[in-house]
Amino acid sequence: xxxxxxxxxxxxxxxxxxxxxxxxxxxxxxxxxxxxxxxxxxxxxxxxxxxxxxxxxxxxxxxxxxxxxxxxxxxxxxxxxxxxxxxxxxxxxxxxxxxxxxxxxxxxxxxxxxxxxxxxxxxxxxxxxxxxxxxxxxxxxxxxxxxxxxxxxxxxxxxxxxxxxxxxxxxxxxxxxxxxxxxxxxxxxxxxxxxxxxxxxxxxxxxxxxxxxxxxxxxxxxxxxxxxxxxxxxxxxxxxxxxxxxxxxxxxxxxxxxxxxxxxxxxxxxxxxxxxxxxxxxxxxxxxxxxxxxxxxxxxxxxxxxxxxxxxxxxxxxxxxxxxxxxxxxxxxxxxxxxxxxxxxxxxxxxxxxxxxxxxxxxxxxxxxxxxxxxxxxxxxxxxxxxxxxxxxxxxxxxxxxxxxxxxxxxxxxxxxxxxxxxxxxxxxxxxxxxxxxxxxxxxxxxxxxx
Amino acid sequence: xxxxxxxxxxxxxxxxxxxxxxxxxxxxxxxxxxxxxxxxxxxxxxxxxxxxxxxxxxxxxxxxxxxxxxxxxxxxxxxxxxxxxxxxxxxxxxxxxxxxxxxxxxxxxxxxxxxxxxxxxxxxxxxxxxxxxxxxxxxxxxxxxxxxxxxxxxxxxxxxxxxxxxxxxxxxxxxxxxxxxxxxxxxxxxxxxxxxxxxxxxxxxxxxxxxxxxxxxxxxxxxxxxxxxxxxxxxxxxxxxxxxxx
Ligand SMILES: Cc1cc2nc3c(=O)[nH]c(=O)nc-3n(C[C@H](O)[C@H](O)[C@H](O)COP(=O)(O)OP(=O)(O)OC[C@H]3O[C@@H](n4cnc5c(N)ncnc54)[C@H](O)[C@@H]3O)c2cc1C
Numbered sequence: 239x240x241x242x243x244x245x246x247x248x249x250x251x252x253x254x255x256x257x258x259x260x261x262x263x264x265x266x267x268x269x270x271x272x273x274x275x276x277x278x279x280x281x282x283x284x285x286x287x288x289x290x291x292x293x294x295x296x297x298x299x300x301x302x303x304x305x306x307x308x309x310x311x312x313x314x315x316x317x318x319x320x321x322x323x324x325x326x327x328x329x330x331x332x333x334x335x336x337x338x339x340x341x342x343x344x345x346x347x348x349x350x351x352x353x354x355x356x357x358x359x360x361x362x363x364x365x366x367x368x369x370x371x372x373x374x375x376x377x378x379x380x381x382x383x384x385x386x387x388x389x390x391x392x393x394x395x396x397x398x399x400x401x402x403x404x405x406x407x408x409x410x411x412x413x414x415x416x417x418x419x420x421x422x423x424x425x426x427x428x429x430x431x432x433x434x435x436x437x438x439x440x441x442x443x444x445x446x447x448x449x450x451x452x453x454x455x456x457x458x459x460x461x462x463x464x465x466x467x468x469x470x471x472x473x474x475x476x477x478x479x480x481x482x483x484x485x486x487x488x489x490x491x492x493x494x495x496x497x498x499x500x501x502x503x504x505x506x507x508x509x510x511x512x513x514x515x516x517x518x519x520x521x522x523x524x525x526x527x528x529x530x531x532x533x534x535x536x537x538x539x540x541x542x543x544x545x546x547x548x549x550x551x552x553x554x555x556x557x558x559x560x561x562x563x564x565x566x567x568x569x570x571x572x573x574x575x576x577x578x579x580x581x582x583x584x585x586x587x588x589x590x591x592x593x594x595x596x597x598x599x600x601x602x603x604x605x606x607x608x609x610x611x612x613x614x615x616x617x618x619x620x621x622x623x624x625x626x627x628x629x630x631x632x633x634x635x636x637x638x639x640x641x642x643x644x645x646x647x648x649x650x651x652x653x654x655x656x657x658x659x660x661x662x663x664x665x666x667x668x669x670x671x672x673x674x675x676x677x678x679x680x681x682x683x684x685x686x687x688x689x
Numbered sequence: 690x691x692x693x694x695x696x697x698x699x700x701x702x703x704x705x706x707x708x709x710x711x712x713x714x715x716x717x718x719x720x721x722x723x724x725x726x727x728x729x730x731x732x733x734x735x736x737x738x739x740x741x742x743x744x745x746x747x748x749x750x751x752x753x754x755x756x757x758x759x760x761x762x763x764x765x766x767x768x769x770x771x772x773x774x775x776x777x778x779x780x781x782x783x784x785x786x787x788x789x790x791x792x793x794x795x796x797x798x799x800x801x802x803x804x805x806x807x808x809x810x811x812x813x814x815x816x817x818x819x820x821x822x823x824x825x826x827x828x829x830x831x832x833x834x835x836x837x838x839x840x841x842x843x844x845x846x847x848x849x850x851x852x853x854x855x856x857x858x859x860x861x862x863x864x865x866x867x868x869x870x871x872x873x874x875x876x877x878x879x880x881x882x883x884x885x886x887x888x889x890x891x892x893x894x895x896x897x898x899x900x901x902x903x904x905x906x907x908x909x910x911x912x913x914x915x916x917x918x919x920x921x922x923x924x925x926x927x928x929x930x931x932x933x934x935x
Contacts, residue, residue, distance in 0.1 A: 242881035263702055263877045264727045300702070303734035317730070328738060 239270060246295070249547050250284040251500075251554030252616045252645055255291040255678060263300045265317055268406050269380035270296070276677045277406040279346030280321060283353060284557045285645025286678035287401055293676060296406060298348055304328065305409065312414035313371065318348030318407040325412075330533070331487050334414035335472070337369035341589075343538050347410040353642035354399030354602040356609075358448035358470070358537075360593045367398035367598035374409035378670040382408065387598070396665040399599025401641055403675045403685065404666055417472045419486035422448070422536040424470040428523025432463025432575065436568050439467060439592045439608075447471050448536075453588030454519055455578060455612055456512040463575050465590065466523045470536055477530065489532050496544040503551030506615055508584045550615050555586075556645050558625055559611035561593055562637035567608040570635040574610065574628055581624050587613040600662035603640045611643070622646055641679065649684040663688065692771025692821070693717040695763055697748060697807060700727045702876040703826065704776035706895020712739035714899070716771065719763050721748035750777055750803035760810050772822035772902065773811045775804055778845070780878050786840045793840055800844035805851055812855055816862040822902050823859070824867040825852045829910065832870070832919045835935040856907060867901055868908045872915035887912065 242259040262268050268277075274293030281288055289295070302319035312334045314325065323343040325336060340355040349355075351373065356365045363369075372386040375397055383405075385394040396404045425446070429435040435451050446469035453465040475486040540546055547555070562570040571590070578585055589611045593604045614621055629651050632639060638655035639647050653659060663686065673686055680686065694711055696704050699720035708718055712735045720728045720743060728745035735743045744766055748759055764770065779799035785792040808823060815821040830838050831846030849868050856866035873879055873888045889912045901909045910916040925933075 240877065240881035259881070261877070261880050264700065264724070265730060266724070266727060303730045304737040305730065305733050307737045 239267060241294070246281070246289065247554065248284050248286060248288055248645070249282050250556050250616070250643075250645060251547055251550065251552075252556060253286055253289070253678075254554075255286070255289045257290050257293065257295040259295050259297055261297040261300060265301050265303070265408060268296060268298070268301060268408055269376050270294070273674070274676050275406070275674050277318075277348060277352075277402050279319065279349030279352075280344050282342055282345045282349065283642040285643060286682065287353070287642055287644070288349075289678040290676060291678045298346060298406075301408075302346075306411075309334075312416060313411065314414060315372075315409060315411040316347060318346060318351070318410055320347050320410075321345060322347070322350070326533075329414055330417070330420050330489070333417055333487055335417045335533070337363055337413060337415050338366045339537055341538065342541055343534075344541065347412070348402075348407040351398055351407055351410055352400060352402045353640075354597050354599050354604075355642070356591075356593065356597075356604050358450040358591065360591065360604055361449070362447055362594065364594060365399075365597040365602060365604050367602065369413050370398065370410060370598075371413055372409075372411040373397060373407055375405045375669075376408050377405040378672060378674040392665045393669060395599050396662050396669065397599070399597060399602035400662065400666075401601065401679065402677060403680050404669050405675060415472075417487075418475040419473045419478055419482075420489045420533050421473040421478060421482070421486070421530050422470040422533055423473045423477060423528050424468060424531050424536055425528045426522050426525040427467045427469075428464075428519065429467060430464050431457075431461055432465075432572055433568065435463060435465045435467060435590065436608075439590070449592060451590040452518070452522070453575075453590050453610070453612075454515040455575070455585040455588040456508065456515050458579050462579065463572065464519065465588070466519065468522075470531075473530055489534060492534055492542055494542055494544045497546055497548040500548045500552050501550070503553055503615065505551065506549060506584060506586055508582070511584055511586050550613075553616040553618075555613055555615045556621060556625065557611055557613050557643040558628055559609060559640040559643045560628065560632045560637050561603065561605055561607050561609040561640070562632060562635045563605060563607040566635050570631055570637065571608060571610055573631045577624070577627055577631070578612070581620075583614060583617070583620065583624050585612045585614045587611075600658040600665070601641065601656055603638065603642070605638070607637065609640075611640075641683075644679065647683060649682075649687075652683045652685070659685070660688070692769070693719060693767035694771055695719045695721065695767075695773045695811070697721050697750070697773065697775045698777025699731060699745070700724055701776045701778075702891035703871065703874060703894050703898070704774065705731065706890075706892040707774055707776070707898045708735055708743075708895070709739070709892065710896045710899035712741045712743070715739075715741060717741055717767060718743045719767050720745040721759075721763070722777070723747065723749060748807075750799060750807065753803070753806040756807045756810055760807070760814065764814070769818055770811070770814065770821060772815075772824065773808070774898070775808060775823070775825045777804070778826060778828075780838070780841055783836075783838045783840055796840045797844045800841065801847045801851070804848055808851075808855065812859060812864070815864045816859055820863050822865040822867060823852070823855065824869060824898060824902055825849075826869045826871065827852065829870050829872050829915050829919050833923050833930075837935060865902070865905050867898070867906055869898055869901070870908065870910045870915065870919070872910065872912060872918065874911070887914070 247254045272294040276290040278288040298319035306315040448470040732743040781796040827849040828845040830842035
């Protein structure tokens with residue numbers, strides 16, 4: 239197979255590293271002999287999770303065939319390169335929706351499994367792994383292993399959330415959720431500060447299936463952590479009106495706009511972000527009455543702008559996403575926002591979610607508590623120092639950082655954050671004794687090494 | 690739209706693109722190639738996405754004696770054919786071909802002799818039926834011999850000439866023949882090649898093939914601007930061309 243040495247990055251465009259790319263066209267070619275291998279889906283993880291500097295990266299984009307679709311039971315089986323966008327296009331018109339979806343549909347099924355992604359419904363339905371009925375894992379040497387919650391359970395738990403380090407996921411079989419329409423009944427509520435935001439997220443009277451809060455990261459003082467809680471549920475067919483009611487599962491596709499090249503780095507600064515946030519807060523915070531919105535707009539607002547990561551300029555950006563346990567979550571997140579405010583560092587797009595119980599995989603990110611994600615333009619040492627100080631707060635409260643978004647965590651922090659790391663290491667060593675599967679992330683965090 | 694379309698060399702990226710475009714229009718398909726397990730997967734994918742019947746089976750282009758029986762089987766399974774896309778080919782290596790005649794033979798056979806063997810039979814069938822089409826993937830490399838790939842170019846050029854003759858023969862019978870000349874397409878063949886520019890996605894090329902068949906075109910270049918690139922290249926006088934490093 240032809241190889242292509244190329245400088246690539248994750249979605250944050252930081253770091254950029256030279257990898258040896260191969261792109262199999264068929265499932266049978268997923269495995270190739272190389273000293274160091276890593277699968278890559280759509281490159282929507284932010285940092286270095288899908289990079290393998292100096293080693294081989296297997297692009298799975300062309301290994302994207304649907305293999306089976308049971309329209310009565312809502313079970314679909316596909317090659318791991320199939321994207322959520324392709325899945326939605328197939329299943330929504332037939333009344334089925336993924337049980338769990340992240341905030342973009344431009345991700346592969348393999349990537350969703352490897353990061354055990356969570357959606358706005360984690361507090362109800364868990365992470366992606368709970369919807370996986372079976373996986374085909376291609377382990378070191380090219381052996382194919384079927385694994386699930388019943389069969390080869392340990393391999394399953396090392397692969398779900400395992401960041402591609404247990405092998406290449408070849409096929410994924412998923413359970414889907416029945417829906418009556420392609421629309422969401424949504425409701426927005428503004429909150430003047432973080433405490434109020436927490437109160438709204440906990441409010442069981444408004445316990446919608448989907449729930450997420452946008453946080454104004456540039457707010458200060460009494461308004462620290464102000465934001466908008468966005469709740470939603472799948473709308474029933476008879477809630478729709480007019481033409482929509484006749485074809486409740488059909489959507490008119492949206493046209494995406496493209497950011498053609500890296501914008502000047504100063505575009506997203508404290509002042510422009512502050513101005514945007516104030517407008518957004520006033521506009522979205524006031525839509526308290528329930529309204530109907532198509533699923534695309536509700537789940538994938540960022541997908542309307544192709545390559546929006548170029549807004550951050552050449553140096554790229556980092557996303558800091560952490561989860562902290564319920565008991566002290568409010569205090570912990572207040573401290574984080576306080577540190578951010580004092581630092582004066584610009585930060586765009588804050589997202590706060592409630593999370594349910596710990597997931598399937600040994601390294602699954604979610605735990606019962608609250609998760610906050612923030613996008614920070616990469617400004618070198620100041621950014622890295624600020625994030626290190628965030629780690630202190632998160633560690634103090636028994637929380638953890640999301641590996642699918644990480645570009646700079648320290649090996650010692652990883653060990654404190656992921657208590658099942660040793661089990662994961664044991665299973666990984668059994669599956670891949672030579673350590674063929676490796677990534678820039680795994681080497682930076684010394685994930686294979688004990689202590 | 691009850692017709693069935695036979696795709697030879699169906700696991701190639703361009704063939705996959707064309708198969709998707711035909712399936713979207715409701716055509717039934719027969720996918721043929723060497724890698725049956727891959728064909729099985731492609732067939733499942735097309736059926737699930739587009740809800741059409743897709744059959745598949747092993748086809749060995751080099752086994753000329755088996756071609757008649759193969760076509761017979763396809764016709765029995767699918768009914769009469771609406772058309773055929775021939776998508777198999779082999780780039781090989783010019784350097785190896787120069788050093789080892791076995792490589793030369795494979796290049797010539799796969800791109801020309803094998804193709805002629807199966808298309809002769811398809812042509813007879815379609816001619817008798819009095820409608821339908823044959824589409825063959827040649828190459829811009831066949832428009833002018835260059836030191837970097839003249840064995841491949843010669844075989845593809847011969848194939849293009851064959852298709853031209855077939856077009857002439859089948860015209861009165863109402864059977865269309867389309868010659869496709871791809872430039873750089875983003876396939877396994879070109880992945881990682883240095884110096885490529887304006888590379889087309891195989892899905893787009895596949896969709897172009899399908900519309901070109903619908904419009905009854907004779908020869909298409911994909912992407913379209915390759916017609917003009919090749920026009921310039923074929924206009925360079927030989928006295929000058931032979932000095933170029935192309
Ligand atoms: C706008 C946006 C919104 C997002 N929202 C969310 C969200 O709400 N919740 C959430 O959890 N995440 C979210 N993410 C992160 C994203 O869902 C994950 O990073 C996901 O893993 C990306 O999938 P991918 O196909 O792009 O994988 P890549 O980024 O290419 O790879 C991610 C990891 O998966 C591994 N991998 C990929 N394919 C395979 C395979 N076939 N076999 C084995 N390993 C494989 C890679 O090795 C790597 O470790 C978001 C990302 C973006 C850009």
